[in-house]
Amino acid sequence: MARFTNRELSTRTLEDFGEFFANVHGCACTLYFLGKHLPQPVAGTARERAAILGAPDRSRKRFPHQELRRARELAVVTELVKQKKADGILVYADGEPVGWCQYGRSGEVWKINCFTTRMDYRRQGVATRALAAAVAAIEKRGGGRIESSPMVFxxxxxxxxxxxxxxxxxxxxxxxxxxxxxxxxxxxxxxxxxxxxxxxxxxxxxxxxxxxxxxxxxxxxxxxxxxxxxxxxxxxxxxxxxxxxxxxxxxxxxxxxxxx
Ligand SMILES: CC(C)(COP(=O)(O)OP(=O)(O)OC[C@H]1O[C@@H](n2cnc3c(N)ncnc32)[C@H](O)[C@@H]1OP(=O)(O)O)[C@@H](O)C(=O)NCCC(=O)NCCS
Structure with missing residues (x-):
């Protein structure tokens, strides 16, 4: 059984954030940090994109379009973290980042918006742990009202x-x-x-x-x-x-x- 720990997103854990999102699907939480997804890095049709980026080398599972999108997302999040405008929790299994929870303040209310767990660590309580750590981090900053919109079951x-x-x-x-x-x-x-x-x-x-x-x-x-x-x-x-x-x-x- 892995030993789980957690840390807050900060300049000290940014590298782990990048490593985590290199290993999962979904955007690197830019949707919730910015209120919108980043615009597509390369506009146009798949054919036009392939002409600019080169055709994906499927044998090595390399998709330049995805890599470019992820690099742009990480650059945006890095700036936000440096300005202390991005909050989140990383969960680690034996020191490796395997889970994520994004939260942030919207006016007077804290919102807990998004969870992601690396596929090989799902259904082991990682998101539950990330949520507890997010609530603890909010409490440390003075508490207040926290809202979220989960599914019923x-x-x-x-x-x-x-x-x-x-x-x-x-x-x-x-x-x-x-x-x-x-x-x-x-x-x-x-x-x-x-x-x-x-x-x-x-x-x-x-x-x-x-x-x-x-x-x-x-x-x-x-x-x-x-x-x-x-x-x-x-x-x-x-x-x-x-x-x-x-x-x-x-x-x-x-x-x-x-x-x-
Ligand atoms: C949502 C998600 C983070 C849950 O992570 P997790 O670490 O597996 O969750 P936990 O193990 O803490 O489980 C939490 C609860 O959900 C339940 N659960 C988790 N996955 C489930 C599944 N696939 N089916 C049914 N129940 C499930 C657990 O049983 C637990 O229930 P309990 O509170 O009643 O005990 C994970 O499924 C995931 O990463 N999904 C993809 C999310 C995504 O797309 N993120 C990117 C957005 S851009």
Whole structure:
């Protein structure tokens, strides 16, 4: 079993941040640091890009377009970190960066936005640990209101991708299967809340309600932007909140979940 540790994103851990994002898919959190993804580094069609960058050497799994995009993302994040405008937690397994949680302040409210765990370390509590460390880091800076928008609960159903492949994403068969089979639960103040689709190893980057409940977060409403009524993916997301007053005495391990 690996020994997990965590550190905050800073100029001292930037190299680890780069190493982590070289080994996972997804953007290097520029979406949440900037409020938008970076524009595509090389505009135009795949053919035009290949002419500029050279054709990808698939035998060596080298994709120059991706490398260029990642280099630009890291350059932007480096600048933000130097200006102390980028917050996040890296989780390490025996010293190697394997997990990430992005958080940041939006006006008066802290937001915990994104989790990513390296594929070979998923389902071992890495994201849960990153969340606890993010809450602890916020607490260290004076606490305040923290919000996040996780899925209500995950559900893996191997039949769904099969039906999508056979009948198509927009098919009536897919919508009917979901209507008849998709799990849901009643949430006080929300009503019927549907599970969110996952695969065996991967779930969406916002995490689950259960992760946040362990730290004392409570549901305060439906996340209307993320939740969908579309019968092909009627997944439910909620807004969860923790009001963290670091001066208040606590009768348990603390909202950070970490005994100090
Ligand atoms: C979301 C993600 C970070 C979860 O990481 P993780 O380290 O595996 O999560 P944990 O082991 O801490 O599990 C947290 C909870 O989710 C559950 N869970 C995790 N993966 C799951 C899956 N694939 N299916 C069902 N449940 C899952 C765990 O059982 C646990 O539940 P509990 O709180 O009830 O015990 C990971 O799936 C991931 O990296 N997904 C890709 C996210 C992404 O695209 N990021 C880039 C955005 S640009």
């Amino acid at each position: 995950p559900h893996y159903d191997p039949m769904l991708p099969k039906l999508r492949r056979t009948f198509g994403w927009r098919s009536a068969e897919v919508a009917e299967y979901i209507a008849d089979n998709w799990p849901s639960r009643e949430l006080p103040g929300i009503g019927k809340a549907n599970a969110c689709q996952t695969s065996n190893k991967t779930m969406a980057h916002m995490g689950t309600m259960s992760m946040f409940e362990k730290l004392g977060f409570e549901v305060v409403g439906l996340d209307e932007k993320r939740s969908s009524d579309d019968p092909r993916y009627p997944w439910t997301f909620v807004v969860m909140r923790l009001d963290l007053d670091p001066r208040a005495p606590r009768d348990r391990a603390g909202p950070s979940g970490l005994r100090r």
